[in-house]
Amino acid sequence: MAATPTAIPVPIEGRCSYFVEKKNRFCRMVPAAGRRFCGEHAGAAGAGAEEENTRKRILCPLDPKHTVYEDQLEKHLKKCNSREKPKPDYFIQDINAGLKDETEILDEPVPISSLSEEQLENLIKKLRKVSKGMDCTLKDQIMSHPALHDVLNDPKNGDSAFKHLKQQASILGNIERLNLLGPRRCFVEFGAGRGKLSHWVGIALQEAEKVYFLLVERVTTRFKVDGKHKNRNSVFERLQIDIQHLCLSKIPVLIKEKLPVVGIGKHLCGVATDLALRCLVETYPTRCKERNEEPVAKRIKKTDTENDTSVSEGSEKNELEQWIPVAGIVIALCCHHRCDWRHYVGKEFFKTLGLGPVEFNYFQRMSSWATCGMRETTLETSKINIKKRDDQTSDNEEHDHEGYRKTDDNPGGLPGLLTVEERKNIGRLCKLLIDQGRIQYLQQKGYNASLQYYTDSLVSLENVLLTALPRQSSTPDSTT
Structure with missing residues (x-):
């Protein structure tokens, strides 16, 4: 009996074409108009010729788990989710x-x-x-x-x-x-x-x-x-x-x-x-x-002064x-x-x-x-x-x-x-x-x-x- 062929994953239309091996799926970020890859993956290995035309990305100094365009670092630091937020x-x-x-x-x-x-x-x-x-x-x-x-x-x-x-x-x-x-x-x-x-x-x-x-x-x-x-x-x-x-x-x-x-x-x-x-x-x-x-x-x-009425303390x-x-x-x-x-x-x-x-x-x-x-x-x-x-014990809620x-x-x-x-x-x-x-x-x-x-x-x-x-x-x- 012939084996059933495994379905080959394809990127979602309008989403990044970079395949994330760890998650066994394509990236779901939305790339800029006219591009195949999101900013995070444009310079990654496998991005092809687009890598040569993209701006340089560097690790975020607040959280190295993500990258940022080097020429936009100052702007990014002001809105990064890892920044220290004002205390309430x-x-x-x-x-x-x-x-x-x-x-x-x-x-x-x-x-x-x-x-x-x-x-x-x-x-x-x-x-x-x-x-x-x-x-x-x-x-x-x-x-x-x-x-x-x-x-x-x-x-x-x-x-x-x-x-x-x-x-x-x-x-x-x-x-x-x-x-x-x-x-x-x-x-x-x-x-x-x-x-x-x-x-x-x-x-x-x-x-x-x-x-x-x-x-x-x-x-x-x-x-x-x-x-x-x-x-x-x-x-x-x-x-x-x-x-x-x-x-x-x-x-x-x-x-x-x-x-x-x-x-x-x-x-x-x-x-x-x-x-x-x-x-x-x-x-x-x-x-x-x-x-x-x-x-x-x-x-x-x-x-007492405004209403001229007595209030019991x-x-x-x-x-x-x-x-x-x-x-x-x-x-x-x-x-x-x-x-x-x-x-x-x-x-x-x-x-x-x-x-x-x-x-x-x-x-x-x-x-x-x-x-x-x-x-x-x-x-x-x-x-x-x-x-x-x-x-x-693990520190979970339940x-x-x-x-x-x-x-x-x-x-x-x-x-x-x-x-x-x-x-x-x-x-x-x-x-x-x-x-x-x-x-x-x-x-x-x-x-x-x-x-x-x-x-x-x-x-x-x-x-x-x-x-x-x-x-x-x-x-x-x-x-x-």
């Missing part, structure tokens, strides 16, 4: 970073694999001692929401998609449980990625008035879902910025509308959680207070006090091994337990034992090797934890005396200890905060949800 008003360097104490900066820390058996045992004993006073039993708050009913029952969903939808449904259900799912609010999604969590909140509130979404993500994201809400009541805005430098009180929509903010996040990685908490409960309310105090006095004075102050800048926080926690002592909000909690940056360094690494390296190795299941892992992550078994490493289950429990204790520091921080800032399981561990190994409501409003009311 809401960018304030390190505003949420926390105070930097030079005395607490560690030298290169000793990896766990270099600890002696005695040192490791002492570290674990210290962890268990400080954990005795903690409530290690978290309540189940596994919920769902009608907004995701149809998509959850779609047979076309793969296993991974179904798991993420279940998590999003439970987070949405918990937002509703806390009376945070309503009109006249601004939802700030930290580590938004494609914006899936905000998308479902938007679907649930598609008939509500004055609902705004700020999607905070430091990197450019493909396949965003924001566009699905263009013709709905909700307003979506992306902020491409590191949370460390984000000042919410300078966001135009928050200045204008004065809507209560609800901070949300799905699998907010390690240090990003601490930065987001400080951004919400410390930086934002403080800045709002500073911004509002002076105008109140000015408005009172102006009203006390009523103005009461109005400001009733406006709650942050109505609530609902964040699914993740990747405690990516926490950092400088940015950690629970430093005071650690210090009251007699712990410091050294213990924090080891505990945050050991926290990965709860979700990583839990497979049984070829060694005895009652013995394990302990080895530092520099990069234990943080898949399907199955157990592989560890690098190192026969030359430290011979441990821990069973797999013991190691998992130690990892959970480390996570809980770090999260308890966050809970105490929120309580000191005037919030009722708690931890709960929001999904089954079979759906996600990172299944803890942090929630917080301001004490003066356990059931937040909408502002008009």
Whole structure:
């Protein structure tokens, strides 16, 4: 039987005739009138006689991945996508970073694999001692929401998609449980990625008035879902910025509308959680207070002189006090091994337990034992090797934890005396200890905060949800 001939690719009409071998297709750029090749490929090998007649192209000094005509370099640098762009008003360097104490900066820390058996045992004993006073039993708050009913029952969903939808449904259900799912609010999604969590909140509130979404993500994201809400009541805005430098009180929509903010996040990685908490409960309310105090006095004075009517200063102050800048926080926690002592909000909690940056360094690494390296190795299941892992998870928006992550078994490493289950429990204790520091921080800032399981561990190994409501409003009311 004769073989079917393979179709020979041809360039698209009106597009560049250069064949890109890496992509196994022709370039799709539009060439100048009368030319076969785009500017990028006119001087490339294989461009034929056209190469001799073209102007010289050089590598862009801002990004060598593309080229530019040498005689147009100056013009190109002004519009190159890789140029340093002007910082927006809401960018304030390190505003949420926390105070930097030079005395607490560690030298290169000793990896766990270099600890002696005695040192490791002492570290674990210290962890268990400080954990005795903690409530290690978290309540189940596994919920769902009608907004995701149809998509959850779609047979076309793969296993991974179904798991993420279940998590999003439970987070949405918990937002509703806390009376945070309503009109006249601004939802700030930290580590938004494609914006899936905000998308479902938007679907649930598609008939509500004055609902705004700020999607905070430091990197450019493909396949965003924001566009699905263009013709709905909700307003979506992306902020491409590191949370460390984000000042919410300078966001135009928050200045204008004065809507209560609800901070949300799905699998907010390690240090990003601490930065987001400080951004919400410390930086934002403080800045709002500073911004509002002076105008109140000015408005009172102006009203007295122009309208000759008396305005009660006390009523103005009461109005400001009733406006709650942050109505609530609902964040699914993740990747405690990516926490950092400088940015950690629970430093005071650690210090009251007699712990410091050294213990924090080891505990945050050991926290990965709860979700990583839990497979049984070829060694005895009652013995394990302990080895530092520099990069234990990929930094993507969804943080898949399907199955157990592989560890690098190192026969030359430290011979441990821990069973797999013991190691998992130690990892959970480390996570809980770090999260308890966050809970105490929120309580000191005037919030009722708690931890709960929001999904089954079979759906996600990172299944803890942090929630917080301001004490003066356990059931937040909408502002008009």
